Amino acid sequence: MSTAVVEPIPRGTLGSRVGRNVWDWFPAVVVFVTGIALWEGLVRGLDIQNFLLPPPSDIVRTFWTERETLWNAGWFTFQEAFGGWVIGCAAAIVAALILARWRTLATALMPFAIAANAVPIIAFAPITNNWFGTLNQLSKMMIAAVLCFFPVLVNTLRGLTSVRPQQIELMRSYAAGELQIFRRVRIPNALPFLFTGLKVATVLAMIGAIVGDYFGGSQDALGIQIRRQAGVFAFNEAWAAILVASVLGILFYGAVAAVERLTMRWHPSARGAAE
């Protein structure tokens, strides 16, 4: 068939596959630079007190001079977040597979899962501190894990069950068993949903770890640093620690998004990455 218009399969460097075109970023960069400049200008021009909002230049300076303490604390808390993310997501994926396989179980349990999802889980942070030990990183991991669990469960389950009926009919016409249908239809179909959940979970894991720190923990933890510095009016230091948390959060999210783009190059949405 010579008349068909066929797009080339997306190829290119790792960068172009994972990232976007440089010019796509241009408007965002303009907004970022303008925002920072406004912040700096307003804080200095209106003589805003340091405890209300320090100028970005001061934050960045502290970020640099205190880099060793900050990154150590950041790494410590990132371990808590990452550990919790792994535990929570793994548990959620296993639960989703079980619920997708035995649908009556899902009908029985999902109302509770949805109700539990509406509970402000972060309120349990002091309790998990008691359960697993305030100084133990595991106590923060558990809070992060519980926060990650529900969005990953709900998304993955939706992906596993939102298969087109005709795809199942087709598999049945090949006399494929339930396991085959899972392996070749449901699981690949769930991948985009799963990654949506995994990305949301990175943010929740960071929140869980840091808030877990707020309720007490090792002096090495980032949340403890933020709380302590803010407590002694060292606002530049507190803000610099927040900056570390933000950078780590963005990197975590970005790393999962990059894995998503690499694993799902078949997905129609991957077209955007190649153009």
Added chain:
Amino acid sequence: MSEQPNVVRLQNVSKEFGQGHVRALQDIDLEIRPGEFVSLIGPSGCGKSTLLRIVGDLIQPTGGEVVVNGKSADRARADRDYGIVFQDAVLFDWRTVEKNIGLPLEIMRWERRKRLDRINELLELVELKGFETHHPWQLSGGMQQRVAIARALAFGPPLLLMDEPFGALDEMTRERLNLELLRIWEQSGSTVIFVTHSIAEAVFLSTRVVVMSARPGRIVGVVDVDLPQPRGIETREGPRFAELIREVRRLLRQGGGFQAEEPEDEEQFIAAEEGL
């Protein structure tokens, strides 16, 4: 009539949806011999897709008997006697063209070497050589449908069930794929049951056209299409072709096919029935 065993024998088949509120099919008797190309045509909601699904054991009839290759429909499905093509190609986005075609072979645990050879043959058959590593979204609608046909033929099923496979394509693509389908049918020797809305398509492709009435779906009549094989572009131009089309149209009118259409809720019932 020859004494060959029937590929499909339907006796008194009926189907009701929603606890008998909707009678989709009533008293369907039909016998299909090996190598036949039988089209089912009728107004929307006449149950022709339902009938196809009953033959393919995707839904169960409420009454009557379905025998495929001398066995029950579920036995025939377990024996992989069916190749199915839907109106929508139903390709798997995450699989390339060759892996979509190879999917049934993977499930049937064909050895890799044998599988690749077969995929190659099929790519040639449906003229998709050079597109093996493309993904479905990189193909036009017509090409996607050819992948679906190749996939249905992959394991050489004796019975090919096609549910309006070209219904979503433009007229030119449809005519070209009609010709290709005839060529494939001749080469593969499969028996085909083909559901369509198009009178011309039914007459052009089939050895027999089964005309069905509006709900409840019954068989109004069967038109034997005696146009010579192999058929080509010139087939559509002859006076016999026009006569056969008039005959199908007459039967459709007799079955109420040209009256105001009833709402098409058959699909909803199917979905509800299967709990999908």
